[in-house]
Amino acid sequence: MKDTSHSGPAVEAVDLHRRYGPTGPGGFDAVRGLDLTVRRGELFALLGTNGAGKTSTMELLEGLAAPTGGQVRVLGHDPHRERTAVRPRIGIMLQEGGFPGDLTVTETCRGWAGLTSGARPVGEALDLVGLGGRAGVRVKQLSGGERRRLDLAVALLGRPEVLFLDEPSTGLDPEARAAVWRLVRTLREDGTTVLLTTHYLEEAEELADRLAIMHAGRIAATGTVSEVIAGRPAKIAFELPERCGPYEAIGLPALPAADITADGRRITVRTPQLQADLTDLLGWAAHHGVALGGLEARSATLEEAFLAIAAEAAATPETIGSPR
Numbered sequence: 001m002k003d004t005s006h007s008g009p010a011v012e013a014v015d016l017h018r019r020y021g022p023t024g025p026g027g028f029d030a031v032r033g034l035d036l037t038v039r040r041g042e043l044f045a046l047l048g049t050n051g052a053g054k055t056s057t058m059e060l061l062e063g064l065a066a067p068t069g070g071q072v073r074v075l076g077h078d079p080h081r082e083r084t085a086v087r088p089r090i091g092i093m094l095q096e097g098g099f100p101g102d103l104t105v106t107e108t109c110r111g112w113a114g115l116t117s118g119a120r121p122v123g124e125a126l127d128l129v130g131l132g133g134r135a136g137v138r139v140k141q142l143s144g145g146e147r148r149r150l151d152l153a154v155a156l157l158g159r160p161e162v163l164f165l166d167e168p169s170t171g172l173d174p175e176a177r178a179a180v181w182r183l184v185r186t187l188r189e190d191g192t193t194v195l196l197t198t199h200y201l202e203e204a205e206e207l208a209d210r211l212a213i214m215h216a217g218r219i220a221a222t223g224t225v226s227e228v229i230a231g232r233p234a235k236i237a238f239e240l241p242e243r244c245g246p247y248e249a250i251g252l253p254a255l256p257a258a259d260i261t262a263d264g265r266r267i268t269v270r271t272p273q274l275q276a277d278l279t280d281l282l283g284w285a286a287h288h289g290v291a292l293g294g295l296e297a298r299s300a301t302l303e304e305a306f307l308a309i310a311a312e313a314a315a316t317p318e319t320i321g322s323p324r
């Protein structure tokens with residue numbers, strides 16, 4: 001029977017470190033003092049630039065490797081040392097499942113189901129990921145996207161309380177990706193805690209209750225999507241009519257908080273006060289009878305926040321760090 005007595009966070013990491021290779025020269029610190037809490041029933045996305053340390057972190061949280069320093073708790077247990085307590089309650093979708101190519105889809109799932117207590121029927125797991133029609137096909141004959149879905153089916157066999165998904169939709173076409181998003185949402189609605197890594201920012205925007213952006217082994221920003229983009233400049237863009245002449249000469253309103261750039265007649269305003277500056281611009285345009293062509297005005301996107309946070313983190317000396 002599953003132990004559901006633990007009422008704390010689903011996943012908790014405190015001052016987590018992971019070093020590859022020896023202490024001192026020749027070693028590399030991939031995770032450098034990471035703190036992370038994933039609440040029960042939450043969908044949490046771990047984002048980061050290439051090499052930020054997402055997979056290295058996930059492997060520690062999944063119990064597949066021991067940390068060099070710090071602590072991990074999954075459902076109240078150390079996932080590495082107390083593997084037998086944790087493993088039956090979690091599902092893991094690695095970046096590459098690496099299943100033998102000569103087995104069929106069903107044989108692969110049956111093999112895993114045999115090692116899993118209380119496994120759901122293989123056909124049900126395959127239907128969940130849309131592979132029901134490919135049950136008799138050999139793994140080596142599956143497309144890349146179908147293999148990703150098989151990885152997901154295997155992760156779901158044990159009806160996990162906590163599901164770790166490492167880049168679940170990489171290699172999927174847009175339709176298959178949308179299907180995986182629907183499935184992940186359903187699992188979350190049923191109470192499954194999901195921790196996923198992704199390079200697709202729209203995936204995090206669509207799915208995540210909260211997210212963290214990693215850089216160089218640390219968390220550079222964390223919160224809800226709105227919290228992470230809050231304070232990032234909004235964008236107003238428009239094109240001036242030809243009769244206005246060069247941008248410098250036309251006397252746009254001052255907008256002291258904004259950063260204004262011109263590319264020919266196309267003007268881009270980046271501002272922390274979208275409503276006030278837009279009001280000033282529209283008032284100015286109405287007063288002078290100027291039509292602002294292709295006008296767009298919007299808050300910062302997660303992508304803009306991500307790029308800015310990664311650039312800031314890269315420019316901050318202590319985030320670059322030196323080997324421990």
Ligand SMILES: Nc1ncnc2c1ncn2[C@@H]1O[C@H](COP(=O)(O)OP(=O)(O)OP(=O)(O)O)[C@@H](O)[C@H]1O
Nearest residue numbers: 020021028030048049050051052053054055056057
């Ligand atoms: N076995 C290893 N030995 C030495 N260095 C490693 C090893 N595995 C990973 N690294 C290094 O650790 C850093 C973090 O790698 P990791 O795969 O965790 O990053 P990631 O954020 O998952 O990257 P990506 O987005 O490219 O998958 C990288 O610089 C990588 O080269």
